[in-house]
Amino acid sequence: MQKIKDSELRYRRLFEAAQDGILILDAETGMIEDVNPFLIKMLGYSREEFLQKRLWEVGAFKDVESSKDAFEALQVNEYIRYEDLPLKTKDGRLIQVEFVSNVYLVENEKVIQCNIRDITERWQAENALLESEEKFRKLVEHLPTVIYKNAVGDSSSTVYVSPQIETLLGYTAEEWVADPKLWSKTIHPLDRQRVLEKTFAADQSHEPFSMEYRMIAQDGRLIWVQDQIVLVNNLKGQPQFWQGIMLDITHRKLAEERIQRQLEHLTALGAIDRVIASNFDLRLSLSEILTHVLAELKVDAADILILNPNLQTLEYGADSGFRTHLVRKAEVRLGEGYAGRVALNRQLVQIKNLDEDLDHSLLTTVLKDESFVSYFGIPLITKGQVKGVLEVFNRSPLEPDEEWLDFFTALAGQASIALENVMLFESQQRSNQELALAYDATIEGWSRALDLRDRETEGHSQRVTRMTVQLARKFRLSEAELIQVRWGALLHDIGKMGVPDNILLKPAPLTEEEWVVMKQHPKFAYELLSPVRYLRLALDIPYCHHEKWDGSGYPQGLAGKEIPLTARIFAVVDVQDALCSDRPYRPAWSEEKIRKYIRDSSGTHFDPQVVDAFLKMTELNEN
Numbered sequence: 001m002q003k004i005k006d007s008e009l010r011y012r013r014l015f016e017a018a019q020d021g022i023l024i025l026d027a028e029t030g031m032i033e034d035v036n037p038f039l040i041k042m043l044g045y046s047r048e049e050f051l052q053k054r055l056w057e058v059g060a061f062k063d064v065e066s067s068k069d070a071f072e073a074l075q076v077n078e079y080i081r082y083e084d085l086p087l088k089t090k091d092g093r094l095i096q097v098e099f100v101s102n103v104y105l106v107e108n109e110k111v112i113q114c115n116i117r118d119i120t121e122r123w124q125a126e127n128a129l130l131e132s133e134e135k136f137r138k139l140v141e142h143l144p145t146v147i148y149k150n151a152v153g154d155s156s157s158t159v160y161v162s163p164q165i166e167t168l169l170g171y172t173a174e175e176w177v178a179d180p181k182l183w184s185k186t187i188h189p190l191d192r193q194r195v196l197e198k199t200f201a202a203d204q205s206h207e208p209f210s211m212e213y214r215m216i217a218q219d220g221r222l223i224w225v226q227d228q229i230v231l232v233n234n235l236k237g238q239p240q241f242w243q244g245i246m247l248d249i250t251h252r253k254l255a256e257e258r259i260q261r262q263l264e265h266l267t268a269l270g271a272i273d274r275v276i277a278s279n280f281d282l283r284l285s286l287s288e289i290l291t292h293v294l295a296e297l298k299v300d301a302a303d304i305l306i307l308n309p310n311l312q313t314l315e316y317g318a319d320s321g322f323r324t325h326l327v328r329k330a331e332v333r334l335g336e337g338y339a340g341r342v343a344l345n346r347q348l349v350q351i352k353n354l355d356e357d358l359d360h361s362l363l364t365t366v367l368k369d370e371s372f373v374s375y376f377g378i379p380l381i382t383k384g385q386v387k388g389v390l391e392v393f394n395r396s397p398l399e400p401d402e403e404w405l406d407f408f409t410a411l412a413g414q415a416s417i418a419l420e421n422v423m424l425f426e427s428q429q430r431s432n433q434e435l436a437l438a439y440d441a442t443i444e445g446w447s448r449a450l451d452l453r454d455r456e457t458e459g460h461s462q463r464v465t466r467m468t469v470q471l472a473r474k475f476r477l478s479e480a481e482l483i484q485v486r487w488g489a490l491l492h493d494i495g496k497m498g499v500p501d502n503i504l505l506k507p508a509p510l511t512e513e514e515w516v517v518m519k520q521h522p523k524f525a526y527e528l529l530s531p532v533r534y535l536r537l538a539l540d541i542p543y544c545h546h547e548k549w550d551g552s553g554y555p556q557g558l559a560g561k562e563i564p565l566t567a568r569i570f571a572v573v574d575v576q577d578a579l580c581s582d583r584p585y586r587p588a589w590s591e592e593k594i595r596k597y598i599r600d601s602s603g604t605h606f607d608p609q610v611v612d613a614f615l616k617m618t619e620l621n622e623n
Contacts, residue, residue: 020117023050027103027110030054039116044090078103087116096123146246152231152239153203158183159241168225168248170218188214188222195227206231206239212249224253258403261296265407268292272414285418286318293411294321297404299392301370303327304380304415305339306388314339314389317419321393323370339389342377346386348405351375352397367393374398378408380416387419460577465489467573468541468566474613475565481537485566488541492570495525495542522546522555540564545571550604560607568607572598572614575605 015022021039023032035050082099089095098117103110146168148161157180161173169186176182187195191213202209208230215223229244275288286304293302301321305314314332319325335344342349352374374394380387390412400408468489469482477485496504499521503514510518525542529535544558544567551559576598579589589597595615602611 020115021097023112023114023116025112025114027112030056030112033111042089042095042116042118043087083119096120145248148244148246150229150242150244152241168217168223168246169215186215186217188216190214199229202229202242212253222250223248224250261403265296265410268296269410269414272411272418282418282422283318285422286415287320289411289415289418290318290320293390293392297392297400297408297411299394299398301372301393303330303391304388305330305332305391306419307334307343307386314343317388322367327367338375338377339391342379342389342391343386346379346381348379348409349375349377352399371395376400376408378412380412380419382416382420387416387423390415460581461490461493464492464570464573464577467577468570471569471573471610471614471617472566474617475569477566481566484537485541485569487535488538488566489570489573491525491529491535491538492541492545492574493521493525494528495521495523497528498524519546519554540566541570543567545574547571548605549607552604563607568610572606572610575601576614576618 015034015036018036018038021042022034022036023039024034025031026033032050032053035047040047040050080099080101082097085097085099086094087097096119098119100115100117102113102115104113105111146162146164148165149159151157151159158177161176163173165176166172171182171186179185184192184196195211195213198209198211208228210226210228212224212226215225217223226247226249227244228247229242232240232243234240272285272289272292275285279285290302290304293299299321301319303319303322304317306317307313308315312334314330314334316328316330319327332339334340338349338351354372354375370393372393373396375391376398377389377391379389390408392408465486469486472482472485499518503510503517506514522543522545526539529539529542541564544556544564547553547556547558547563547567548571549560549563549568551557553563576594579594579597580591581588595618598606598611599615602608
């Protein structure tokens, strides 16, 4: 008996001290027989308000019918559990509780014990978590990117993907998850091997990675993506799944490609500029331009036709990319065919389908076997004048954008500059040549005038000029220097125009006083020719041809290599021609005597090197 009392006492203490609400009900009537202090405090009702009331009569149970049904079910099942039952406190607040009811036998009578646990905080936390998950789900589904999860061990097998996959590639999330191979199928063929190798390596190493590659959308669009993936582990550090983010970077890639193309275009234009500036070879300049036309515009062939203003026809200038050389026979009249219309109207002509328009004699005759599909022609204009036409051809349809057309125009501008530069250069060359011929004719006229004044030396200037130029070549003088040598030799005695006739034409030997005057003619030549700028380089012979190797000559007394080389060369030739001609005061010398005199004068009158070269040259001439 005492044990029963002790047991009841222990139960009462537990009942009173329990941190969960406890109700004791009569199993037959449902009347509340007891309530512990925790539930009284939890709901705010007094003990008296609980006792001798049925469960559904307490105001905390809002749904009377459900409470009755639960009580009847409890009588049958002897156990009921509610995990999220809301109870209302006396002051009207709602409390989420976990409600567990069991039927017990107490002294052979059935009683019901209801345990009520306040789970408001847990419920709120769970709801907050659900709300957070919902917010996260909505965030993921509305992010401008694709979020996905892939299986561990097969990072290409998708177990979840956000709805944005449909916006990106046109496939629904359900289609994407249902087909494990769909991801790899959509990777661009040129990138597929690289991407699959990297994902396989990631599966082995579990290392995160990021890569950029191309994908093909369901409608055929090319999409650039940046794919970032990382392995997610559980609390124990075990791999759970791969978490990935796929960003659409198509616009960025297109911008990068556009910048790269623009850089390549600028580089190409710079290369063309350097070629144009560094040479005046029209073929080379046009070939360089056409090389860049094919490379940068991605066309199969191109040519440049040059306008012949006299015949009013476009004639072949350069070509690249053609299968045959028949285009080099091209000749198109203004207004005829595409090129003729381009030049005449000064406008770009675009023919995107040549099969539908055969109004081009060049295409229908010369180029009929080239299989061209598209044609673009642009006029080459400088200073308001048409210089030619740049044409490009393609063997597949060509749909150029604005950037392509702009660069095509820029290349046409470069070709126009090349044509203009070469034409200006050739015109200047012709003018220079005509001027040089005029100079030469004038100088020869002066030379003949001198010969006419001094009939004893008639023809002397022409003879010594030819031989001096021939000898000067032995010393590797340039062509420009040889022109000055020629002019200097022709004018070597121009200073004698300042010598009085009674001295210049005296038939007898000159007196010492007369020689003083005669020896002034090199200075007269210098004074006469030095103001003429284009003859300054030719002055060495008229001014210095009477100087001697040993310094005994005139007018400056120069010696050795102080004497200009051209004057040293001319001195030998001048003496040789003078000695082989008759004079009033002496007859002409024999060739042998002249050669001996020149050889003996080597190192005194003449430069030894010049003497050696002269003797060898004349010996060869004789033989």
